[in-house]
Amino acid sequence: MDFQPDLPVPISYVSGRYLLFSIDVVTYLRREHHICGVLIGTLPQIPQQNVFLGLPLELMPEEARLLVDKGVACIVDETKAHDGMNTLLEEDRRRYLRDLESQGLHVSRIQTDRKERLREQTMKKLEEKGAKKKANASAAAAQTSAVPEDPTSTPPQSQKDASTVNLFAADESQSSSPAIEVSKNTTPQAPVAITPATSYPPLPTPSPSSYLSAPTVPPSYPLFAHLHSKGYFLSPGLRFGCQYMAYPGDPLRFHSHFLVVSYEWDQNIDLMDLIVGGRLGTGVKKGFLIGGAQKGIDDVDSEADRIDTVRAFSLEWAGM
Template sequence: MDFQPTLPIPISFISGRYLLFSIDFVTYLRREHNICGVLTGTLPQIPQQNVFLGLPLELMPEEARVLVDKGVACIVDEAKAHQGMQSLLEEDRRKYLRELESQGLHASRIFAERKGQKKAETLKKIAEKKAKGKAQAKPQSEESVNAATATSEPSAANDEPASVVDFFAGDTPTPSTSSKGTSTGTPAAQAFHVTPATSYPPLPDPTTSSELIVFRPDVPSSYPLFAHMHSRGYFLSPGLRFGCQYVAYPGDPLRFHSHFLVVSSEWDQEIDLMDIIIGGRLGTGVKKGFLLGGPRQAKTEDGSEIERTESVRTFSIEWAGM
């Protein structure tokens, strides 16, 4: 069952950056609201950090703003929120640490179960391979069969193949193999160390305090075009590597190639013709369209200005002969 969070989702505002530390929130926003962001954290188990990164997920100001405008998220000032750590009672601290230890024990037990299943599957495959080899072998004399069995099969004291025993010997000791553990539980020394991604709990939910909410993120002038493309179902990511403001995908970037290089412009802004030619040739060279757009400076009958995010015009430029 897909995770359904309680709205609004808190987006952490730290040093001018908009961050998400919960993997549940990250997957929900990507699945339901076309928000990808950029992973910026390190992964302790993967030394090659130039390929894969982890939490937190950093959002562009435009992504944070569109979520706030839709009522899906709110911006939380984490510096103010964490001032509550100073007044946290000692009993609350101990309770929180006990909960983390309990989670570590639970994760350790799950790891041990999965390791046991993996070991059983490996032994089963080896036994099936042996049985298949014996069935296909030519009939031999009883003496040669006994000799081959004595040299190829493990002894009665150790009925597992040596290679399998060595393979599993290096694993983390499980509750059943630990000299200090018992059959009823895992000792504290074997519990996995859990590092929470957020401070809620022990701190209270920040969305319940109006003092912590930063209402609307500041966005660049390109936001109307970003909101327009997002409302049409596109996934947008930063376009620095293609020399544009955004790269627009028709679906999740994990499944689709991008369709447009997106550049924003004001309605009455003068545009150098060479910039249009360069953008069109670049887009065609990387098999994408060059999309130029911006909000119209239109007014209603009573003279009030039309909402900029709802009055955007876009133009796509492609070279047909390349």
């Protein structure tokens, strides 16, 4: 069953960034509201890696503003939210440490059981190999028993193998039992150090009176909201030299269709910018989309009216 959070979901405002720390909320916003964001978290044990990033998810101001305008999310100042958690009760701290130790012991037992199974598999393979060699040696000895032996001749190779197998079996019988006994009488296992990646339960959502105001957004926000209302997934377009990348579906399943750049309604556009954008978009198999809101956009009464004032055009190069 799909997760349905209590609305509005809190967006943490930390040092000028809008962050989400709950994987359930991230999944919900991506599935229901086409909000992708950018993962910026590194693994606790591998802080230097920068390929497989994880939580938190950073939202563009436009994404955060869109969610606030739709009533899906609220902005929470994390500094103020943590004011009441400056001190941790001693009993809570001990309970938390005991929980981490319990998790570490569980991991340690799993590792020990895995090593024990591997050792047993290795011993079984050695026993099977020794039994096979012994059977081959016995069969070879039976075949040569009818042939008179020459006192001056050397023992056949099969007898050498049989004697080697017997010596191997004797050494194994003498050495394996003590090893097994030692493994059974080992000292108590030390717990594996656990570095928690998340903290649960999350902080309680503050009262509406403590919500921050809607994020300040760039002039390109009307075009962003317009394309989002048409069902597009939008992500930052820096690597393609534009403001946004517009995807017809989830970016995990689709390539982007447009390089998006916003302009003011009465802004003069350099023709070379259109040529460069159009050629770039065609070169990477995408359309170059420009657009903006009509002048006087701040005078409209509702968000829907403001989005409806946006006009957009796409440019593509075609061979003649």
